[in-house]
């Protein structure tokens with residue numbers, strides 16, 4: 001996938017930023033088409049929680065946040081990591097989102113969510129990690145995904161490219177080592193359990209093998225012109 005993306009960019013046919021915009025738009029279009037937000041008289045404004053990671057998957061998340069906001073959603077965005085160390089395309093989209101709303105540090109998530117009613121969100125958008133995940137998820141993400149899997153956070157979840165915590169090549173959940181006392185962390189929260197995964201150009205092995213089917217939910221492949 002990286003080789004295909006890099007070849008398209010190197011050919012001058014498309015830029016990484018254009019690919020990111022197309023990817024984000026593809027995700028936002030699926031959310032709109034499938035009416036994943038309940039905009040009705042009792043809940044006039046659908047609410048989305050977008051969790052962004054430190055790479056270009058996070059960049060896709062900032063694009064989705066901006067597009068949902070434009071489409072009338074109330075959007076809350078959290079970021080793991082320092083905005084100034086985001087890759088260039090992701091930083092551009094971080095800055096575009098920042099004109100529309102705040103970017104909360106992920107560490108502030110528990111305090112932010114505590115006073116909210118159960119199920120405060122219609123939708124959680126998982127933009128933490130994509131094909132670049134190399135190690136088990138940091139604790140901050142596991143807190144979010146544990147709340148998600150206990151059903152107290154959001155009505156549904158869309159993962160961008162691959163559910164975070166899952167290796168895109170093997171479909172296995174990246175598990176941290178046992179602690180010195182030999183205790184393993186609880187299984188839920190180690191990866192995002194999505195209802196829907198929107199991926200680009202082609203399905204990855206991790207969508208179809210190992211834990212993939214259990215964590216991806218319905219996989220939708222969108223063309224981004226590669």
Ligand SMILES: NC(=O)C1=CN([C@@H]2O[C@H](COP(=O)(O)OP(=O)(O)OC[C@H]3O[C@@H](n4cnc5c(N)ncnc54)[C@H](O)[C@@H]3O)[C@@H](O)[C@H]2O)[C@H](O)CC1
Pocket residue numbers: 005015016017019020023053054055056057058060087128129130131132133134135136137138160161162200
């Ligand atoms: N390349 C393109 O033009 C497009 C890419 N798309 C999206 O980008 C991601 C892949 O982006 P990349 O930055 O390579 O990887 P990730 O966003 O998955 O982030 C990895 C990032 O995080 C660091 N990291 C890895 N594991 C951990 C960890 N356990 N804890 C902390 N940090 C971790 C790693 O060093 C990287 O910096 C792809 O999936 C698409 O969503 C666009 O969609 C299309 C254009």
Ligand SMILES: [K+]
Pocket residue numbers: 057126127128129130159160161162163164
């Ligand atoms: K993801």
